[in-house]
Amino acid sequence: MQLLHKFLSRFFLSGCSDYNPLSVRRACRSKAQARQSFEKNNLPYAKGTAFISPVSAFKFAKKNGFPLAIKPNVGGFSRGAYFPIQSKTQLLKASFGVKKWWPVSIVEEYLLGKNYRVVMTKFGVMSVLRRYPPFVIGDGKNSISTLIDMENAIRVKMDLLPVTRLIPKNSAIKKYLKSQNMNLANVLNSGQKVYLHPKISLKLGSSIEVLDNNKISEKNLKDLKKILDFFNANILGIDVICKQGVEVDFDAQACIFLELNARPFLKMHDKPRYGKAENLSEFYDKLEEIEVSDNEKY
Incomplete structure (x- = not known):
């Protein structure tokens, strides 16, 4: 397990934080697990399903229509993600292409809107980013x-x-x-x-904007904290798409929670293309003081 952790950390999770115990990382590792947590906490999420056979993806498309997104059930940095899928031909290609990243895949509704990464910690909101293709x-x-x-x-x-x-x-x-x-x-x-x-991917030159934490509405703050507490996590990178923005209550607009990141990539918060880089040393100091168990296992 330690060798697997080192391999994944070097080649796929380089620069990602490691402030959560193994139990938390495993509990919210997959997109299916994240969707279950959103449902249990009455948060808006993309209607979707996990699949192994592409046949299941086509059944979902027939029932729910387009546009859709297809992603590996486990993964990050938009690796292996296809969206927006607008046709059966695109769906067929994505259903097979996604398999090189993970055997279990997710097909879900796609929403075009403002894409955010909120880093929530047990000490409060660490940072809010808007991400641009x-x-x-x-x-x-x-x-x-x-x-x-x-x-x-x-x-x-x-x-x-x-x-x-x-x-x-x-x-x-x-x-x-x-x-x-x-x-x-x-x-x-x-x-x-x-x-x-269309993809938000650092590899393709996507950029980020640092936003004022005070932009988040009070109700949204409570919803974000609910997710953190649900997993008993020290830190989570919570990805959400909003039609209007995080300053509007999630349930008062078209909005979907996408996924959770138990090892959020924090380096990008230091190098925003737009907005002012924040001094996050206070959060880092507090996080470093937390004793984390099994953080060398995957």
């Missing part, structure tokens, strides 16, 4: 390719690497642009915002 904003003069270069130069100047990565010009970016009837040579109108990929 890679995008550029036109200036009426430069091509998308040049706009990517300009954005990447800003990231280098801000010393955001390697946490916030450069936006690539790879096949995934080109393919998504093509789906919007665009390519790297297109010149965007001034102020025109174009997303280069």
